[in-house]
Amino acid sequence: MNQSIESLEQELLAQFEQAQQWRRDLHRHPQPGWLEFYATAFVAEKLDQWGYEIAQGADIIEPSARLFVPDDTELQQEYDAALTYGANPRYLEPAQHGLTGVVATLRGKQDGPTIAYRFDLDCLRMQESLDSSRRAVMEEYVSCHAGFAHMCGHDINTVTGLVLARYFAEHRDEMQGTIKLIFQPDEEGLSGARAMIPQGVVDQVDYLIGGHLASNLPMLGQFAAKSTHILAVKRWKFRLLGQAAHSTGQPHLGKNALLGAAVATVNLQAIAPHSSGVGRINVGRIEGGDSWNIIAPIAELWVEIRASTDEAFDYLTERVVAIMQAAADMYGLGLETELMVEALAGRNSPELEALAADVGRELSLIKEVVAEHAVNASEDFTLLAEHVQSQGGQSVYVIHGTPIAGGLHSHSLEVDELVMINAAAIYARMQQKLTQD
Structure with missing residues (x-):
């Protein structure tokens, strides 16, 4: 994909208004682990329209590997809620019985590596603050689903994946290799990744990339390629x-x-x-x-x-x-x-970590590449990473900076939504360097 860094950033920035609408739609309609029916259909429909090969349901989820699966009553209630919110039944049906998530594949016109990106879909079981001073309340995108809320930023992660997906689809003819986008359920319950591995979701992946927002990188444009203390x-x-x-x-x-x-x-x-x-x-x-x-x-x-x-x-x-x-x-x-x-404990591949840091220094959207960032939390991305690394591939988990009012997992989380574009730019440029440089 022979494109300048400046044009890459401008093309992604042009998506911001649409991305913001998508994020706010998902923020209004949160669902937790193994109940992410609305997000699953929302994502699958768009990816299908953009020409991706879509895999869902039992093709990507091993049912017996899931933990803390809600009972049949709650599964049906949340499935029906997704329909009420406008989910397309065609993309909802494969997720019945809690087999949520989407894996999308795009094959370039030229040979090259398989690069996979992972984004999480689930929300938290908590009530979002309805304080009238909050932006989500004032601009009317606060959660409409009582007891559930995107207070960890997974709606941001999901839409980052959609921005990236559309960008790749629009450049398919120039692309080398294969892109695999993994929209994973149940990160909070730490069983989404383990249910995807038996179905071969990360088999034969050469490079696996994931990331998250951080409360202690409070400036938009900060970026850490070296993540430590993933516990x-x-x-x-x-x-x-x-x-x-x-x-x-x-x-x-x-x-x-x-x-x-x-x-x-x-x-x-x-x-x-x-x-x-x-x-x-x-x-x-x-x-x-x-x-x-x-x-x-x-x-x-x-x-x-x-x-x-x-x-x-x-x-x-x-x-x-x-x-x-x-x-x-x-x-x-x-x-x-x-x-x-x-x-597992997280271990970035040093080569991919170094490449991500180089990308951060190249992009004008990134204002500071932080030497390292201590996550001090757990992430089931590490299971996917270990599987890829065990097969000779490389993986990296990166951190994106943004002001975060309230903090992650608080009832009043607010973020700067431009972080979605920053993150997508990092990921898109990494693909360019992995296939051309």
Whole structure:
């Protein structure tokens, strides 16, 4: 694709008004993980019109790999809501039963690498602020779907993908290689990526690119190609199984699961740090017991660990499992372990990271290339990245700066929507350099 940087930026800037309308439409109609019916149809319809090969439903989602899938009642309610909001049934139907998401492929006229971009679709289960001073309220694009809101900026990410998609479609005849656009469900639940990998969504991908907004890059035009501290995460439900008995009459016959849970909690929180990197552990919930005078026959703990290195992550995993088993043994309890969520620590490919930084320095839309940015959160993009890297490909996760009122995951998030154009320019220029330079 032989196009100057200036013309690339001007062409993308010309899309801004349309992109802003798309973003505000999606912002008004948010849906969370495995319920992103409206966004799925919205995206698929446009990509189909632009000449992409569209894959949906079971072709891109392995149903059994999903976590925390809503019940049938909520699935139907949100499917019907998407229809009410105007979703095209043709593109909605493949997503029935929570098989949301879209993968779109565009093949250039000339041979070249396969470059994949990932964008997330889901919102948060929270209520958006209706404060009259907020732009979303004043300009009437606040969420109309009670209890759901795009307060992490995934609507921004989705529309960045659409801007990029239209740009590539308009330059298809000049393009080398293959473009794959992955619009992923359930990033917040950290199971969208793991449900796409078994279906081959990132097989034979040479380069995988993803990104996000950041609360602590508060200037439009800031950009970080080097993302650090993308934390590995693991979440379990542990069930300690005891024996009920009368707490006064026959306490010797009981096995108190709550005592095991209490001992486990204290010792889990006392795990020593690992020297290789940041590690965090949290017991977020304990539940158990039946009444005042019954020895608790069951207790459940929700435990989470996060770590910035594989060494620290493996160490925490080993210590958690050992402590839970020791607590169970101490009180003669059974132990059931259910792994709920797992995502890996992020590792950018150095070559692709360097290329992204070079692109940031080339673009006039980018005002500052930050040396590195600590994410200090978890992202299931890392599962896709690990799969690509394991097959010999490269991946990078980048961060885009914008003023963010309220902060990510707050009820009053506001962003500068021009960040969509900045991000699309980064991604489009990376494709040019990967296929020509």
